[in-house]
Amino acid sequence: MAEPGYAPGLVEIARGWARRLANTKGVNLTDSELEALLLEFAADARAPVEAAREAATRRFTGLYSESPIGVVLADPEAKILDVNPAFTQLLGYGTDDLAGEPLAGLAATDDDADTIRSGIDSLRATGRSRRRERADLEHAQDGPIRTQVTIAALSGDTPGTLYPVLMVEDVGELTLLREALRKQNVQDALTGLPNAGSFVNKLETTLAAGGDDRLALVYLDIDGFRIVNDGLGPGAGDAVLRHVATKLATVFDRHDAFVARLSGDGFAVLLHGRLETTDVVDLVEEAMTELAEPVYVEGRGIGVSLSAGIVVADAPTADHEDLHRAAEITLHRAKENGRAQWMLYEPELDRADRRRYSIGAAIGGAIENGEFELEYEPTVKLDGSDEIAVVNAVPRWNHPEHGALGPRDFYPLADLTGMAPALGRLLLTQAMSEAAAWYREFAEAPDLCVRLPTRLAIDPNLVGIVRGELARTQLPPGKLRVCTDAMALLDPRGEVLETLSVLSELQVKITLAVSGAADLELVHTHRLPVGFVILSGPLVEALAADGAESDGARRHLGTLVERARELGVRRVGAEGVRNTEHAARLREIGVVAGRGKLFGDAMSGDEISSLIARRR
Structure with a gap:
């Protein structure tokens, strides 16, 4: 293969031009003198070309030697002439090992050999400059290696003559990486x-x-x-x-x-x-x-x-x-x-659950959109005076799809979704603001009782929230009752016992909702600063019935009232009072106040204000 930049017969060319110029009219130089001048001119012209050729050769040699890709040079018959260091490092063969061997002999399998031969044939037939193929090549010691082979060619001296070149990259690690990524995309790494x-x-x-x-x-x-x-x-x-x-x-x-x-x-x-x-x-x-x-x-x-x-x-x-x-x-x-x-x-249960979860998911937006409002249930003394002892704040949700919803519909869901603290703060803020307004207008206004959702009752920030609202509204602490239940007292997530003690020291009254003896014993067990007990649940409902069921409820409730007095709680109320006979039975066993259907529906803040004014 001729070297790049080679100029054949330069002396012969100069000698021919010297003879022609010597016979030209006006030229007084001999053939030898003209030849010397022409050679001198040619040498001057050839110098930069030679320098460029040498620089190109150095660049090619440096690229060939330093390339991180293995390169194999072959003759027109696809017999190996030389390999670069990267190829030797990749497959373990040097030039002496491979000189004169066919390029296809590098393949590890017959199919891969056919791939290399067909690639070279395609280059010769189409004149395309390169073709990329995946092929396994045989390592000198380690067996087959997965590679990416680029089949290219250099032009020869004679038109149409090609010198095949293989450029070889190791894709074994890349293949492993791709497989690992594929597994990562479809497979759990731990299990x-x-x-x-x-x-x-x-x-x-x-x-x-x-x-x-x-x-x-x-x-x-x-x-x-x-x-x-x-x-x-x-x-x-x-x-x-x-x-x-x-x-x-x-x-x-x-x-x-x-x-x-x-x-x-x-x-x-x-x-x-x-x-x-x-x-x-x-x-x-x-x-x-x-x-x-x-x-x-x-x-x-x-x-x-x-x-x-x-x-x-x-x-x-x-x-x-x-x-x-x-x-x-x-x-x-x-x-x-x-x-x-x-x-x-089960489809029926599924529909109920989907309704429930859809309600829970919308609580945050409902708070933001002002869909919650407060109503108040009056707790009336059972001594015949018909005096309102306390009003209980009850949140209602005007749901755009499901209508009016009460606390039982959304409090448990608010606890699950983490929205209970926000909902409880809204309850405290609005209720204490309205109660402060009643107190400013009527000194004899009843106390406000707020039943806290469990998640707010155990919130370590509850004391700060209550203290802040007392300062903001100027509601006297003694006019506020905070009501909680056994579920909150036994919840391991918070420090509710300490919180209730601090609130009591602030003069806030503590009320405990009780449905059985075990709930009431928490007052004794934890030395709770409880001033009021509210009875609720099946026993209170059973007292409204007739016969043996009512007699059994009377005995159990009477025992609870007596135990409350032994614990220092003198004021026991009840919720769910249905009628005057029910109220009378409660009064007989020592219950001093009650709320429920007997005393009317829940009222708005303005209606409570009007009721206080009428009974003033």
Whole structure:
């Protein structure tokens, strides 16, 4: 192959031009003199060309030698002439090992050899400058290596002559990385199960396939997993997750099920075929039984139980979003009903749950949009004076879809969604503002009683909130009663006992809602600064009945009133007073005040103000 920049016959060319010029009229130089001059001119002209050629050669040589990509140079017959250092490092062969060998001989398999030969033939036929192919090449010692081969060519001296060149890159690590990323996208790294994305794809694919088969969706959660994770550390939690994954895969894989880890401690199972609901339930119970035995982590036996929501549907009529939501709601119902059990999807319960959850999800927006308002239920003395002893603030939600909703409809949901503190602050702010206005107008205005939602009752900021509202509204602390119940007192999340003590020191009155003897004993157990007790629940309702039921309620309620007096609580009231006879029975056992249907419906703040004015 001729060197770049080579100029053949330069002396012969100068000699020919010298002879021609010597015979030209006006030229007085001899052939030899002209030849010398022409050669001198040619040397001057050739100098920069030679310098450029040498620079180009150095650049090419440097690029060839320093390139991180393996390069193989071959002759027109595709026989190897030379290889660069990167190629030697990649495949372990030097020029001496390969000189004269065919390029296709580098391939690890016959198919890869055919790929290289066809690539070279294609270059010769089409004149394309390069072609990229995947091929396994044989390493000198380590066997096949997955590579990306670029088949290119350099032009030869003769038109149409090509010198093949292979440029070789190791893509083995890249292939491994891509495979790892693919697995990461479809597989849960901890358990090895398919992940949530894979599960959704599988569900959609199964539904798209159609057919007459049925489909079962099972969502499972580990009960109390947070206790394991927080108590024994993430390592123990991971061990439990892997244990559960293995057990679920063992139980369900025998039935061609698709088992996945969704997130955290949540798993899902998809079954498809000629299914009976009882078969699916049997499998879930089998999985629960398998997991009943403790798993041992660093010598500790950790008990594992699952809650499960089961949905069985006809595949042609199912929608993946509806199935997902139905399984989730059914699982939530199972956990709410005591955990460690399965629940089967029921349309009626599902509709009720969806209504409930839709209400809970909208609480924040309702607060923002002013959909909540306060009503007041008067608590009237039962001594015949008809005097209002206290008014109880009751929040109402004017729901745009479901109409007027009371506290029982949204307080538990506000607690679940974290909106209870905001709702409680709204309740305190508005109620204390209106009570302060009544007190400024009427010195004999009744006390205000606010029943706190559990989440606000245990809020460590409750004292600060109440103190701030007392300062803002100028309502005397003695005119405010804060009412709570056993659920809040026993909640482990807050410091409600200390909070009630501090509020009592501020002269705020503490009221306890009681439905049985156990609730009342909390006053003694925790030395609560309770000034008032409100009786409620089945016993109060039973007292309104006739016969033995009323007699039994009278005995139990009488015992509660007597015990309250022994604990220093002299004022016992009751809610749910139905009629005058009911009120009389309550008065006979020592109840001093009551509220309910007998004393009219709940009123607005303005109506309470008017009522106070009339009874002044």
